Each structure stands twice: as structure tokens, then as C-alpha cells.
Amino acid sequence: MGTLLDGKVVAASLKEETLKAAKELREKGIAPKLTIVRVGANPSDLSYERGALKRMEGCNIDTEVKELPEDITQEDFIKALKEVNEDKNTHGILVFRPLPKQLDEEVIKYVIAPEKDVDCFSPTNVAKVMEGDATGFAPCTPTAVMEILSYYNVDLKGAKSVVLGRSMVVGKPVAMLLLGQNATVTITHSKTKELPAVCAEADVLIAAIGRAKMVTSDYVKEGAVVVDVGINVDEEGKLCGDVDFADVENKASMLTPVPGGVGSVTTSVLAKHVIKACTLQNK
Ligand SMILES: Nc1nc(=O)c2c([nH]1)NC[C@@H]1CN(c3ccc(C(=O)N[C@@H](CCC(=O)O)C(=O)O)cc3)C=[N+]21
Numbered sequence: 001m002g003t004l005l006d007g008k009v010v011a012a013s014l015k016e017e018t019l020k021a022a023k024e025l026r027e028k029g030i031a032p033k034l035t036i037v038r039v040g041a042n043p044s045d046l047s048y049e050r051g052a053l054k055r056m057e058g059c060n061i062d063t064e065v066k067e068l069p070e071d072i073t074q075e076d077f078i079k080a081l082k083e084v085n086e087d088k089n090t091h092g093i094l095v096f097r098p099l100p101k102q103l104d105e106e107v108i109k110y111v112i113a114p115e116k117d118v119d120c121f122s123p124t125n126v127a128k129v130m131e132g133d134a135t136g137f138a139p140c141t142p143t144a145v146m147e148i149l150s151y152y153n154v155d156l157k158g159a160k161s162v163v164l165g166r167s168m169v170v171g172k173p174v175a176m177l178l179l180g181q182n183a184t185v186t187i188t189h190s191k192t193k194e195l196p197a198v199c200a201e202a203d204v205l206i207a208a209i210g211r212a213k214m215v216t217s218d219y220v221k222e223g224a225v226v227v228d229v230g231i232n233v234d235e236e237g238k239l240c241g242d243v244d245f246a247d248v249e250n251k252a253s254m255l256t257p258v259p260g261g262v263g264s265v266t267t268s269v270l271a272k273h274v275i276k277a278c279t280l281q282n283k
Contacts, residue, residue, distance in 0.1 A: 001249045001250050002249060002250070002251075002252045002253045002254050002255050003152070003253065003254045003255075004254075004255065004256075004257060005148050005152055005225075005227070005254050005255060005256040005257075005261060006257075006260065006261075007144075007148065007256065007257075007260050007261045007262060007263065007264035007265045008260060008264055009151070010144075010147055010148050010151045010265050010268070011264050011265050011267075011268040013151060014147060014265070014268040014269065014271070014272055015055075015058060015059055015268055015271070017272070018059045018061075018268070018271045018272050018275050019058075019059055019060055021275045021279070022059055022060040022061060022275060023060065025275070025278055025279065025282070026060065028282075030278060030282055031062050031089070032060075032061045032062065032091055032092075032274055032275055032278040033061065033062035033063065033064065033089050033090050033091055033092070033274070033278075034052070034056055034061055034062070034063050034064075034090070034091070034092040034093075034094060034118070034270070034271075034274045035063070035064045035065075035066060035084050035087065035090040035092070035093050035094075036049060036052065036053075036063065036064070036065045036066065036093075036094045036096070037066045037068065037080070037081060037084060037093065037094065037095045037096065038065060038066070038067050038068065038096050039068045039069070039070060039072060039077070039096070039099055039100055039103070040068075040069070040070035040100060041067075041070075042096070045096040048096070048267075049065065049096070051266075051267045052094070052267050052270055053065075054267075055267035055268060055270065055271050056270075056271055056274070059268075059271040059275075061271055061274050061275070062089075064090070066080060066084060068080055070100060071100075071102070072100075072102075072103070073102065074102065074103055074104060074107070074108075077099075077103050077108065078107075078108065078111055081093075081095070081108065081111050081112060082111065084116075085111070085112065085113040085116065090116065091116060091274055091277045091278035091281055092116055092118040092270075092273060092274035092277045092278070093112060093113070093116045093117060093118065094118060094119050094270065095108075095112060095119075095121055097121070097169075109121050109122055109123060110122070110123065114136075115277060115280065115281060116277055116281075117137055118137050118140070118270060118273035118274055118277055119137065119139050119140050119270065119273070120136075120137050120138055120139040120140075120173065124136070125137050125138070126168075126173075129173050129176050129177070130176055132176070132180045135280070137273050137276070137277070138173055138176075138177060139169055139170070139173050140266045140267075140269040140270045140273065141169060141170050141229060141262065141266050141269075142169075142170055142173040142174035142177055143177070143269045143273075144262050144263075144265035144266045144268070144269045145174050145177075145206060145227050145229060145262055146174075146177050146178075146181070147265055147268075147269060148227060148256060148261070148262065148265060149204070149225070149227070152254060154204065154225050154254070156178060156181040156182060156183040156204065157181070157182045157183070158182060158183070158184060159183045159184065159203040159204050160183075160184050160186070160201055160202055160203045160204070161178045161183040161184065161185050161186070161202060161203065161204040161205070161206065162185075162186045162188055162198060162199050162201065162202035162204075162205050162206070163175045163178070163185065163186070163187045163188065163206045163208065164188050164189070164195075164199060164205065164206065164207045164208060164209045164215065164219075164242070165188075165189060165206075165207070165208035165209040165210065165229075166187055166189045167208065167210075170208035170229050171187060171189070171208050172187070174206055174208065174229075175187050178204075178206075183204065186198065186201075186202075189209070190209070195219075196216075196218045196219045199215070199219040199220070200218065200219055200220060200221050201221065202220075202221060202224055203221070203224060203225065204224065204225045204227070205219070205220060205224055205225070205226045205227070206227045206229065207226065207227065207228050207229060207230060207241065207242040207243050208229040208230065208242065209230070209242050210230060210232065210242065211230070211232070211242055212230070212232035212233070212234055212240050212241075212242070213232075213234065213240060213241070213242070213243065213244040213245075214242055214243075214244075215228075215242050215243040215244060215248065216244045216247045216248065217244075217247045217248050217250075217251050219248075220248050220251045220252055221251075222251055223251075223252070223253040224251070224252050224253065225252065225253060225254040225255075226243060226248060226252040226254070226255045226256070227256050227261070227262060228241035228242055228243040228245075228255070228256050228257075228258050228261055228262065229241075229242065229262050230242030230243070230258060231258065231263055239258060239259050240258055241256075241257075241258030241261070243255070243258075245257065245258070
């Protein structure tokens with residue numbers, strides 16, 4: 001079988017860098033802090049929150065969770081978010097999404113302070129991802145994909161990369177990040193004609209379609225690098241990716257597992273972004 005791209009190893013390497021940077025900030029009397037804004041108590045938000053809080057603790061980053069009622073009005077939500085924007089002790093803000101439907105994300109995304117927006121909610125940061133402007137914050141999950149590829153020295157220059165999925169949280173931004181590393185990028189989705197054949201041309205395949213085990217060996221070229229961004233639940237109620245691991249593992253040269261792949265690096269990227277935000281705010 002191919003090489004397992006182990007997210008835990010990549011996460012540990014990122015944590016080392018982040019801890020060192022946190023220590024240096026604290027020596028200057030600055031305590032890096034992430035504030036999480038959560039509306040209600042959605043299980044997938046809570047699951048990410050648990051992982052994020054644990055990771056921040058391990059990286060010596062302070063945290064606060066601003067828990068808001070499920071039925072909060074748009075006006076009250078904006079007021080609460082502005083308070084976090086203005087909190088001098090908060091350097092990074094993570095707003096769990098999607099927000100409940102009475103809240104209009106198309107309006108709220110302009111409210112979050114771009115310099116504290118560590119998961120790319122603000123259009124300012126979305127634009128910076130498009131422009132390849134490193135002063136911004138790309139979303140944490142696509143950045144985790146890039147960290148894994150970089151850690152394992154996957155050469156992206158000129159590589160044929162295919163992104164399966166076009167969401168604003170993964171597909172589109174990861175395509176821009178790959179392009180930034182000089183990959184040749186194709187974005188595919190559920191309407192793509194001859195989808196398996198298009199994916200099977202990829203040297204590097206990023207699966208972010210959100211359908212359990214959809215990517216079988218007929219989507220994969222012999223020797224391809226396959227990164228699985230999916231977090232789904234299978235028939236047995238177990239966590240699984242978009243890739244049918246058992247079917248693909250002997251065809252791919254490198255492959256991420258789920259769990260233990262991209263998902264386990266995402267919170268380390270979040271921590272890295274909080275440190276970056278804190279450093280930039282104290283220049
Ligand atoms: N602005 C924003 N950004 C997000 O990234 C975001 C969000 N809002 N809202 C909620 C969803 C949900 N989400 C999860 C991530 C990992 C696990 C998860 O299960 N992680 C496993 C690891 C999985 C693995 O290893 O692949 C763990 O932490 O142990 C769950 C949920 C992020 N989200």
C-alpha cells in the first residue's frame with residue numbers, strides 16, 4: 001500500500017512551531033487569545049469546539065467561548081460580534097458556521113474584523129486568498145491540506161491537481177492555494193461530465209465533495225496522491241471520508257486516512273493563525 005499521510009505527525013510539527021511563537025509572545029507580556037462565537041449547541045460545532053479548545057491549551061493560547069442563544073436576533077448577534085472585535089485581549093475570532101437561518105451571513109461576514117478573522121469569514125480574507133496575499137487568513141481546512149502536502153514534500157509545481165468539490169469552505173479556496181504553489185488546477189463537482197475519468201488524470205486529488213466513500217479506485221490514477229477532506233458517517237455510524245480507503249489504498253502512492261488525516265491538522269492551523277493574528281496586531 002501507499003504511504004499514509006499522517007495528520008497527527010503534521011499536527012505535532014505545527015504545534016512545536018506554534019508553542020515556540022506563543023512562548024515568545026508571552027515573554028513580551030502578550031497573551032495570545034482565541035474567542036469562539038457559537039450560536040446554540042449544534043453537535044458538529046461542539047465537536048469542533050472540543051478539539052479546538054484542547055489544541056489551544058496544548059499551544060499555550062488562551063480561549064473564551066461566547067455562547068449565544070439559538071434564537072438570537074440579527075441585531076443582537078451583530079452587537080455581540082462587534083464586542084469581540086473590540087476586545088483588546090482577543091486576537092483571533094472563530095464564528096461557527098453555518099449560522100441559524102434568522103442570521104444573514106451575507107451581512108454578518110462584513111462585520112467580523114478581518115485582522116482577527118482566523119477562518120476566512122470576511123470577504124477581505126476571501127479576496128486575499130484569491131490574490132495570494134499572505135497577510136490574510138485562508139480557511140483552516142484547506143490550509144491543513146496544504147500543510148500535509150508540504151510536510152510530505154509533495155511537489156506541486158506543474159502537477160495536475162484535481163479538486164473534487166467547489167464549496168467556499170474547502171473546494172474553491174484549496175484550488176487557489178494549489179494554484180499559488182504552481183499546480184495546474186481543475187475544479188470538478190457533481191455536474192462534471194465523466195467525473196471519474198477527469199479525477200483519474202490527477203497527480204494530486206483533493207476530495208471535498210461531502211459524500212461518504214464516493215471516491216473509488218476508478219477515480220484514482222496509479223500512484224496519485226489522494227487527500228481526503230470529507231468528514232461523513234458511514235452505514236455503521238463510524239466517521240469516514242469521501243474516499244473509499246480500502247479500495248484506493250493500493251492504487252494511491254500517498255493517502256490521508258479519516259479520522260487522523262486533514263481533520264486532525266485543522267485545529268493546529270487554527271492555532272497557527274491565532275499566533276499570526278496576535279503577532280501582526282502587536283507589530
Ligand atoms: N467557521 C467554521 N469552520 C469550521 O471548520 C467548522 C465550523 N465553522 N462549524 C462546524 C464545522 C464542523 N467542523 C468539524 C471539524 C472536525 C471534526 C472532527 O470530528 N474532528 C476529529 C478529527 C477528524 C479527523 O481526524 O479527520 C477530531 O477532532 O477528533 C468535527 C467537526 C468544523 N467546522
